[in-house]
Amino acid sequence: GAVVSQHPSRVICKSGTSVKIECRSLDFQATTMFWYRQFPKQSLMLMATSNEGSKATYEQGVEKDKFLINHASLTLSTLTVTSAHPEDSSFYICGLTGQFYEQYFGPGTRLTVT
């Protein structure tokens, strides 16, 4: 399967600041990547689909101006949480689709906004 990395694994930031999370595909060229968030004891919720070279597609209820996604290359997608608030604290996970529609996920980024 595909190998996906995320950076950072943990980040603490102050309210009002912005945080960038990177998702890299280490061995697979991904035209499409996905960003999820996961609250404690809950399932993964898709936030947006990141498309290489074009605008991301956001799920209903996800603010595109708050969660900026850039997919500038076939191996890198970034998620920037702008003007972070404590309620943005969550576990953010990226994923990409393999050869046969299966998805592989990164190790996740734990964001804590103080």
Add this chain to the structure above:
Amino acid sequence: GESVGLHLPTLSVQEGDNSIINCAYSNSASDYFIWYKQESGKGPQFIIDIRSNMDKRQGQRVTVLLNKTVKHLSLQIAATQPGDSAVYFCAETYAQGAQKLVFGQGTRLTINP
């Protein structure tokens, strides 16, 4: 379909026993299903998948069963080991539909020594 809840269903089994984790999916148009294992603080790990033209698929110590009539999916883990302790999620997708996955609520599996 996508489910949000504060309490994960739990399943406790004795080490060495077999475990069965169940999942009900929502979309009758879904034609591809995946089971994931998620350990604490980590991303989901692909376990096994199955397409809708099959009703059973086996892997190493794991078997997935699909019943499209009642929209039910199960994951069987044989001879459970302590390392199997994790949260297990089923996910469904319509392969031609933007490849978006919809996750079930998850089940926490605990292996007792």
